[in-house]
Amino acid sequence: MSKRTATHATFVIEREYPHPLAKVFAAFADPKSKAKWFVGPENWEKSNHQLDFRVGGKESVSGGPPGGTVHSYNGTIWDIVENERIVLAYDMHLDEQRISVSLATTEIKPTPTGAHLIYTEQGVYLDGYDDAGQREEGTQQLLSQLGAFLNT
Amino acid sequence: MTTIAHATIAMERTYAASAARVFAAWSDVEARKRWSAPADNIRIEYKAADFREGGKDVSRCIEPDNADYVATVTYIDIRKDHRIVFAEDVVHGNTRVSAALISMELTPKGAETRLALTMQIASFDEAGMEAGYQFGWNAALDNLAKEFVQ
Numbered sequence: 001m002s003k004r005t006a007t008h009a010t011f012v013i014e015r016e017y018p019h020p021l022a023k024v025f026a027a028f029a030d031p032k033s034k035a036k037w038f039v040g041p042e043n044w045e046k047s048n049h050q051l052d053f054r055v056g057g058k059e060s061v062s063g064g065p066p067g068g069t070v071h072s073y074n075g076t077i078w079d080i081v082e083n084e085r086i087v088l089a090y091d092m093h094l095d096e097q098r099i100s101v102s103l104a105t106t107e108i109k110p111t112p113t114g115a116h117l118i119y120t121e122q123g124v125y126l127d128g129y130d131d132a133g134q135r136e137e138g139t140q141q142l143l144s145q146l147g148a149f150l151n152t
Numbered sequence: 153m154t155t156i157a158h159a160t161i162a163m164e165r166t167y168a169a170s171a172a173r174v175f176a177a178w179s180d181v182e183a184r185k186r187w188s189a190p191a192d193n194i195r196i197e198y199k200a201a202d203f204r205e206g207g208k209d210v211s212r213c214i215e216p217d218n219a220d221y222v223a224t225v226t227y228i229d230i231r232k233d234h235r236i237v238f239a240e241d242v243v244h245g246n247t248r249v250s251a252a253l254i255s256m257e258l259t260p261k262g263a264e265t266r267l268a269l270t271m272q273i274a275s276f277d278e279a280g281m282e283a284g285y286q287f288g289w290n291a292a293l294d295n296l297a298k299e300f301v302q
Contacts, residue, residue, distance in 0.1 A: 004235060010272065087251045098228075
């Protein structure tokens with residue numbers, strides 16, 4: 001894997017949550033709430049989620065299968081409009097290897113029955129370690145976990 | 153209700169220079185000051201420049217009517233002579249108008265070097281910043297060729 005490659009891709013995921021806009025936004029803004037749903041698969045070793053929710057603030061979490069590769073997420077928040085949008089840039093590492101950099105936009109819009117969430121990820125996948133298909137699948141899982149968290 | 157316009161813009165150029173020289177024109181802020189202004193009547197002033205992973209650049213782009221845009225760049229991935237990936241946000245007045253993820257890749261082609269620039273942009277001012285990126289970077293990449301004239 002010594003060859004340098006960079007593959008760009010964009011994916012969009014939309015979800016409807018039957019909850020008030022402010023509640024959905026708070027699930028992103030409140031560190032204790034976000035730590036409950038923004039986590040890897042159940043059998044992964046638990047990781048320490050950190051979130052400083054302000055423009056310029058950082059978010060980080062890491063984890064992985066017991067004894068296996070450590071997946072690390074490190075983000076910086078670039079833009080916040082309360083109850084409307086969050087824009088952050090993040091990179092992912094597998095152990096020491098940086099595998100991707102992404103610009104992630106979360107938009108939340110009110111609907112008669114709750115909130116409509118639009119997640120857009122514009123990413124660059126580096127040196128062939130990951131691709132947009134796997135990332136989209138992982139993000140679908142996270143947004144399902146968000147739905148389950150909102151229902152609790 | 154704000155609306156975000158997402159766009160991806162890709163540009164390519166081939167320069168008569170080695171990958172090391174093209175890379176140096178990006179890593180050296182003095183070189184960047186020469187080629188990054190898109191027009192003679194637009195000035196770029198750097199308030200900070202720190203070319204390393206995690207480092208930040210802060211620059212002001214000042215247009216002839218004195219309108220100014222402040223860009224903050226964070227370098228995320230740097231592979232010397234190969235690529236640079238950075239995130240950038242742009243503030244106009246008191247308003248953040250865009251966030252973007254930008255990557256620059258260099259591929260040697262004999263004595264020349266092909267540069268591929270990909271901008272993944274979220275514009276908060278409808279598609280205004282998308283047009284701004286298109287104009288600004290097209291002109292800057294043309295200017296960059298002048299760095300390599302003997």
